[in-house]
Amino acid sequence: MYDIIGDIHGHGTELELLLEKLGYSLSNGAYRHPERTAIFAGDFIDRGQEERKVINICRPMVEQGSALAVMGNHEFNAVCYATRVVGSEDDYLRSHRKPRNTTEHAAFLAEYPFESPEHQETIAWFKTLPLFLELDGIRVIHAVWHHPSLRIAKPWLDGKNCLKPDAYHAASDKDHPLYDAVEHLLKGIEMPLPAGESFQDFGGTIRTSARIKWWKDKATTLDQVAILAPPEPLKTIKLPEDRYRYQDDIPLFFGHYWFGGRPEPTSDKLACVDYSVAKPGGKLVAYRWSGESNLSADNYLWVTRKG
Numbered sequence: 368m369y370d371i372i373g374d375i376h377g378h379g380t381e382l383e384l385l386l387e388k389l390g391y392s393l394s395n396g397a398y399r400h401p402e403r404t405a406i407f408a409g410d411f412i413d414r415g416q417e418e419r420k421v422i423n424i425c426r427p428m429v430e431q432g433s434a435l436a437v438m439g440n441h442e443f444n445a446v447c448y449a450t451r452v453v454g455s456e457d458d459y460l461r462s463h464r465k466p467r468n469t470t471e472h473a474a475f476l477a478e479y480p481f482e483s484p485e486h487q488e489t490i491a492w493f494k495t496l497p498l499f500l501e502l503d504g505i506r507v508i509h510a511v512w513h514h515p516s517l518r519i520a521k522p523w524l525d526g527k528n529c530l531k532p533d534a535y536h537a538a539s540d541k542d543h544p545l546y547d548a549v550e551h552l553l554k555g556i557e558m559p560l561p562a563g564e565s566f567q568d569f570g571g572t573i574r575t576s577a578r579i580k581w582w583k584d585k586a587t588t589l590d591q592v593a594i595l596a597p598p599e600p601l602k603t604i605k606l607p608e609d610r611y612r613y614q615d616d617i618p619l620f621f622g623h624y625w626f627g628g629r630p631e632p633t634s635d636k637l638a639c640v641d642y643s644v645a646k647p648g649g650k651l652v653a654y655r656w657s658g659e660s661n662l663s664a665d666n667y668l669w670v671t672r673k674g
C-alpha cells in the first residue's frame with residue numbers, strides 16, 4: 368500500500384519529519400517502511416534551501432525500491448534548462464536569456480552548480496521519472512489526468528512512461544502538439560474565455576483564458592474555478608457542459624495546486640497532496656492509502672513548515 372507525498376520544493380527537514388511520522392526509517396542509505404511504499408508526486412526542487420537533502424533522500428528510495436515517483440513541472444523545466452537547442456552553443460530548450468527562468472531555479476542551481484557533475488547526474492535522474500503512475504487501484508500525476516493529452520503524449524513515452532530523449536525538444540516547441548499535452552499534464556489546464564472577453568489577472572496581465580481548478584466539477588460559472596483571477600468579470604461566464612472532468616472510478620492523486628487549510632479529498636476519487644510547504648505556514652502532506660476506493664480526510668498526515 369502507498370503513502371503519496373506532495374510537492375517538496377527543497378524542504379528536506381519537513382520531508383524527514385514526514386517520513387518518520389509515516390513510519391519510515393533509514394537503513395542502508397535509504398528510508399524504508401516494512402510494509403508500505405512511498406510515492407512522490409513531483410516538484411522535488413526549487414524554492415526551498417535544502418535541495419540536496421531532498422534529492423539525497425528521494426533518489427535512493429526510488430533506486431532501492433522503497434518509493435516510486437512522478438515528474439513535476441519543476442523537474443521537466445530543470446531538464447529543459449539543462450538541454451541545448453540542437454545546433455546551438457548557448458541556447459537552451461528553457462532559455463537562460465529570460466531572467467525569470469533562472470531566478471525561479473536559483474535555489475537548485477545554488478546547490479547544484481550548472482553543468483557540474485552532480486548537476487548533470489541529477490538531471491539524468493529527473494529524466495528517469497515517469498509522467499504518471501497507473502498502479503493497482505490508484506493513479507498519480509503531477510497536475511491533471513487529462514485523457515486527450517495522455518493520448519498525444521503516448522508515442523513520446525518509453526516503456527516506463529518516461530519522456531523519450533527527443534520528446535524534450537518537441538515539448539519545448541509551442542507549435543508542436545506535445546507542447547500543450549505536457550503543459551496540461553504537468554502544469555494544468557486552461558479554459559478559453561468566449562470570443563472578445565478578457566480579464567486582468569492579479570499580476571496585471573490581460574488574459575483571454577483562465578487556469579482552472581478542474582477538480583471542481585460542480586461549478587457552473589468561470590469565477591468558481593478560475594485560479595488567481597478576480598471574480599467580477601468571470602461571474603457571468605457559464606462553463607461549458609462538456610468541459611473536462613475526471614470521471615473515472617480509479618482514485619487519482621495529484622499535486623501542484625498550492626492548496627491551503629486542512630487537507631481533505633476534493634471528492635471520493637480525487638485528492639490533492641500539495642499543501643504549499645514552499646509558503647510560510649504551509650504543510651508537507653501525505654495521503655496514506657490502504658486500498659480504499661473512496662478517499663477519506665482521515666488518511667492525510669502532515670508536517671507544518673518549520674520557520
Ligand SMILES: [Mn+2]
Pocket residue numbers: 374410439440441509553622623624
Ligand atoms: Mn508543480
